[in-house]
Amino acid sequence: MFKRLHFANQSVQTTEPQSGTADDEITFSFNQQVVTARRGDTVATALLLNNIIRFGQRGGIDKGPFCLMGACYECLVQVNGRSQQACMLEAVQDMQVMPLILCNHDADSPATTEHDPDDNSQ
Amino acid sequence: MTANAAADSSFELIVIGAGPAGMAAATTAADFGCSVCLLDEQPTAGGQIYRSLSRAGPTNRVNGDSGAWKNTAGKQAIEILGKAYFSGLPLIEKLSAANVHTVHGACVWHVGLNGEDGVVTYSRQQHASRISGRHIIIASGAMERPMPLPGWTLPGVLTAGAGQILLKTDGLATDNSVLIGTGPLLYYFATQLIRSGCKPKALIDTGNGVNRTAIRELLPVALHYYRPLLTGLSMLSQIKRAGVNCYSGASAIEILGDSRASGVRCHYTGGKQINIDCDFVFMHDGVIPNTHISRSLQLRHQWNSVHHYHEPAINDGAVSSQSNISIAGDGSGIIGAEASAQHGKLASLTALKSLGYDTEGQSKNRQRQINAVGRARQFQRFLARLYPPLITTEPVADNTIVCRCEQVTAAEIKRCVELGCTGPNQTKAYTRCGMGPCQGRYCGLTVANIIARESNLPAETIGTFRVRSPLKPVTIAELASLADTPPTHTQMTTATHTNDDSR
Numbered sequence: 001m002f003k004r005l006h007f008a009n010q011s012v013q014t015t016e017p018q019s020g021t022a023d024d025e026i027t028f029s030f031n032q033q034v035v036t037a038r039r040g041d042t043v044a045t046a047l048l049l050n051n052i053i054r055f056g057q058r059g060g061i062d063k064g065p066f067c068l069m070g071a072c073y074e075c076l077v078q079v080n081g082r083s084q085q086a087c088m089l090e091a092v093q094d095m096q097v098m099p100l101i102l103c104n105h106d107a108d109s110p111a112t113t114e115h116d117p118d119d120n121s122q
Numbered sequence: 123m124t125a126n127a128a129a130d131s132s133f134e135l136i137v138i139g140a141g142p143a144g145m146a147a148a149t150t151a152a153d154f155g156c157s158v159c160l161l162d163e164q165p166t167a168g169g170q171i172y173r174s175l176s177r178a179g180p181t182n183r184v185n186g187d188s189g190a191w192k193n194t195a196g197k198q199a200i201e202i203l204g205k206a207y208f209s210g211l212p213l214i215e216k217l218s219a220a221n222v223h224t225v226h227g228a229c230v231w232h233v234g235l236n237g238e239d240g241v242v243t244y245s246r247q248q249h250a251s252r253i254s255g256r257h258i259i260i261a262s263g264a265m266e267r268p269m270p271l272p273g274w275t276l277p278g279v280l281t282a283g284a285g286q287i288l289l290k291t292d293g294l295a296t297d298n299s300v301l302i303g304t305g306p307l308l309y310y311f312a313t314q315l316i317r318s319g320c321k322p323k324a325l326i327d328t329g330n331g332v333n334r335t336a337i338r339e340l341l342p343v344a345l346h347y348y349r350p351l352l353t354g355l356s357m358l359s360q361i362k363r364a365g366v367n368c369y370s371g372a373s374a375i376e377i378l379g380d381s382r383a384s385g386v387r388c389h390y391t392g393g394k395q396i397n398i399d400c401d402f403v404f405m406h407d408g409v410i411p412n413t414h415i416s417r418s419l420q421l422r423h424q425w426n427s428v429h430h431y432h433e434p435a436i437n438d439g440a441v442s443s444q445s446n447i448s449i450a451g452d453g454s455g456i457i458g459a460e461a462s463a464q465h466g467k468l469a470s471l472t473a474l475k476s477l478g479y480d481t482e483g484q485s486k487n488r489q490r491q492i493n494a495v496g497r498a499r500q501f502q503r504f505l506a507r508l509y510p511p512l513i514t515t516e517p518v519a520d521n522t523i524v525c526r527c528e529q530v531t532a533a534e535i536k537r538c539v540e541l542g543c544t545g546p547n548q549t550k551a552y553t554r555c556g557m558g559p560c561q562g563r564y565c566g567l568t569v570a571n572i573i574a575r576e577s578n579l580p581a582e583t584i585g586t587f588r589v590r591s592p593l594k595p596v597t598i599a600e601l602a603s604l605a606d607t608p609p610t611h612t613q614m615t616t617a618t619h620t621n622d623d624s625r
Contacts (some may be wrong), residue, residue: 001296001401005318007198008293045292053277053382061527062381064277066526068284069170070229071265073559073595074275074526082597104451108394110154 021027028095030077037091044068044075044086055086056100063100076100133159133223134477135470136242136255138230138415141169142459143451144261145213146466147473152220152478157453159253160217161244167217169263170283171459174291176218197207202317203290204310206353213463232591233415235259240446243591243604250600254412257446260478262271262412262465264452267431268564269303269407270522270532273377278384282311282406299402300386302375304329304509308406316364324367324398326388328407329509336507339410339428342430343500350501369396376404407511409565411453416442417589424581426455430514431567432586438492439472440465443549448473460496464491474623502564513571524572525565527558537570539576546570559595562587 020119024039030047037046044065047055053064055075065075068087075086078098137148140162148160156368166176184210200208217224225246232243240577245250252532266281273279280302288294295318301308304327315322327351378385378397385399410431417423420433433455450469451462469489474489475481481488518524520533530553538549546562546569549555555569556562562569568588574581 001295002288002294003294005202005289007195007202009195032449041292045294048288049294054276058527061275061529062274062277064281064282064382067266067281067564068287069265071560071563072526076559089164115604122208 002048004049009017026091026093027035028091028097030095030097031099033092035097042087043077043089043097046091047086054099056102058100060103064075068113077093131193132252132253133157133253133255135159135257135259136161136240136244137260138233138451140164140167140217140226141171141261141263141265141451141462142210142213143453143462143466143469144259145171146463147259147261147470149213149216149220149561150467150470151474153221154474154481155202156222156474156477156479157312158221159223159225159255159435161225161230161242162503163227163229165226167226168210169459170287170396172207172214173287175210176214182564186306187541192276202314204314209378209592210459230415231593231596233260233419233593234281234433234591235419235444235446238446240570245594245596245600248494248600249603250596257448257477259440259448259450259473260415260442260443260453261450261462261469262415262453263462264409264456265412265563266307267407267410268333268568269405269512269564270518270524271284271302271375271377271405272510272522272566273379273383274405275523275526276377276381276383278378278379278382278418279377279403279405282404283409285517286311286314289314289318295345296402297321297322298400299404300324300326300400301397301552301610302326302328302372302377302386303512305406306354306505306509307409308404309361310356311404311406312366313357313360316360316366320367321364322404323400324369324386324396325361326372327368327370327389328372328375328512328515329339330515331508333507336504339500339504339507342379342392343504347498347501350550355518367398374519381491385623402410403617407513408506408509409452409456413453413586414561414563414589415449415584416449416453418591418593419444419447421449423445423586424603425434427582428503428580429456429573430511435561440469441472445476449572455499456502457495459504461495464494464498467491468495470550513568517575518572519569521569524563525553525555525558526558526569527560528554530555530565532568532572535572536576537587539573543573544577545589546573547585549573550587556587561589561593563577 027036035050037056054062057064063074066072070088077086078100083100135158136158137160146160151158168175192306202242228244228246231245240255241254257411266283297320299322301322340426369390372388375388383403387397411433416434423432424435426433434449436454440450442449448469450466471481471484518532522532534553537551570584574584
């Protein structure tokens with residue numbers, strides 16, 4: 001899984017660890033699961049660091065981040081009922097993020113897909 | 123809207139994209155006292171190549187002085203990310219000191235013409251704004267070529283560029299990964315992972331090695347490019363020394379997994395098969411120009427048969443087929459970061475001249491820039507011959523998803539051709555291919571290639587998806603927020619260069 005490398009945990013100007021991790025640490029939720037992040041992280045970064053790689057489902061297919069530069073729209077999640085790109089969205093304290101679940105356009109597919117909350121434990 | 127805000131919405135020059143080309147274009151214009159607005163989608167300047175360099179992610183609060191990178195963390199950052207990354211600092215520094223109206227977090231979703239002026243509409247924090255400029259420089263850069271393989275839509279499959287973004291922006295790396303594809307960026311990323319202590323499990327190489335055609339392209343510029351050539355050789359030897367399992371001549375690659383990537387299977391040189399378990403896959407098949415804006419404007423484009431992509435037609439001064447719109451950097455055809463900065467300056471000087479500025483004193487610089495860009499295009503032709511895209515050597519397997527957004531397979535596109543589709547736009551109507559949120563960015567080229575192959579027609583005759591605004595999904599609320607902007611005097615139109623729309 002993804003981890004933050006040593007160099008990213010320190011300021012390069014001083015040899016001290018980056019100022020008070022407690023200050024910089026934030027928590028938010030993804031599909032009701034608590035996720036920790038660092039202030040300034042995008043939602044995509046934070047989820048990857050928490051070993052969450054399935055961000056949603058479209059047409060019955062699991063979706064995860066792909067390009068991380070705002071072009072592919074594979075990392076769409078839901079925040080306040082609005083679909084947003086996790087890679088372009090800064091994580092903030094107490095944000096409630098939900099996976100984006102959409103069905104496909106086939107007539108025979110169900111109108112809504114129930115998402116199993118346990119399904120995101122990866 | 124206040125008078126002030128109204129005045130702020132009109133500029134002499136609008137530059138779209140703050141990568142090397144955009145930053146250089148904007149600062150050059152500002153040097154002449156030209157009023158410039160620079161729009162960029164990311165929170166900081168640098169583009170994807172120098173992404174997050176201004177803050178170097180959480181790694182530093184350096185004020186742009188690379189000499190300040192003296193302690194352990196700084197040294198490690200330079201060692202892992204590589205010196206080339208930090209070479210973007212002077213451009214970023216120059217931009218932050220220049221008199222440029224820079225808007226970050228701006229997602230451009232319409233570019234049009236209003237009489238003599240260009241009009242750009244963008245959203246920022248869920249609010250849309252419209253600005254006008256007498257000249258527009260599009261510096262929208264590059265994106266990675268779509269690499270459709272069975273299983274490439276599984277979570278856990280990312281592009282190598284995405285892997286680099288995680289490393290540059292947040293200092294993130296993962297072990298237990300497999301790298302697939304070909305091209306300098308893939309090898310560069312492999313060395314970055316090795317230096318991060320996250321050696322990739324395997325590198326599955328689809329390139330076909332040094333060949334005569336490649337050497338022929340290289341000869342005219344070999345002297346100018348000996349440094350990058352040496353860097354390239356050194357990267358390959360680092361990968362070898364680190365003991366990464368390399369499988370060259372790979373074919374029939376499949377990414378395995380149920381709800382996330384769990385492994386890769388492929389054939390390699392000699393017809394042997396290999397099965398590798400992994401948690402993450404990073405894929406890369408070269409880069410292509412990001413042409414959504416220029417295509418939405420219906421500017422003239424051409425098929426580049428060496429690179430196998432469409433590129434906008436521009437003149438020596440980077441002006442497109444529409445006289446007040448220029449295209450600079452990789453968005454005009456891949457030239458690399460250094461040449462992109464030169465091209466940005468060149469585009470800016472040409473635009474300044476047409477805006478009435480005295481640029482006579484710059485004619486020597488101008489020639490130097492033209493030469494540098496020409497050499498860069500030649501060098502990129504060499505790289506294209508050395509690392510040809512997978513689609514030129516192997517057809518896309520039937521069960522492979524081509525359009526990720528709408529889950530359309532290669533078989534469905536082939537069926538469209540059987541039914542008589544002659545171009546990409548008809549496949550939209552049949553399959554919804556290219557109609558999802560990415561607007562065909564990650565399937566357009568593949569669809570064109572499949573149609574060419576299936577119908578036995580040369581790729582240059584196939585054409586592209588017709589691109590229309592909004593270039594990125596926008597909400598009704600964002601559209602409505604435009605009502606706060608003063609109305610434009612005449613109806614907005616797009617340029618009307620002939621473009622076969624019937625396909």
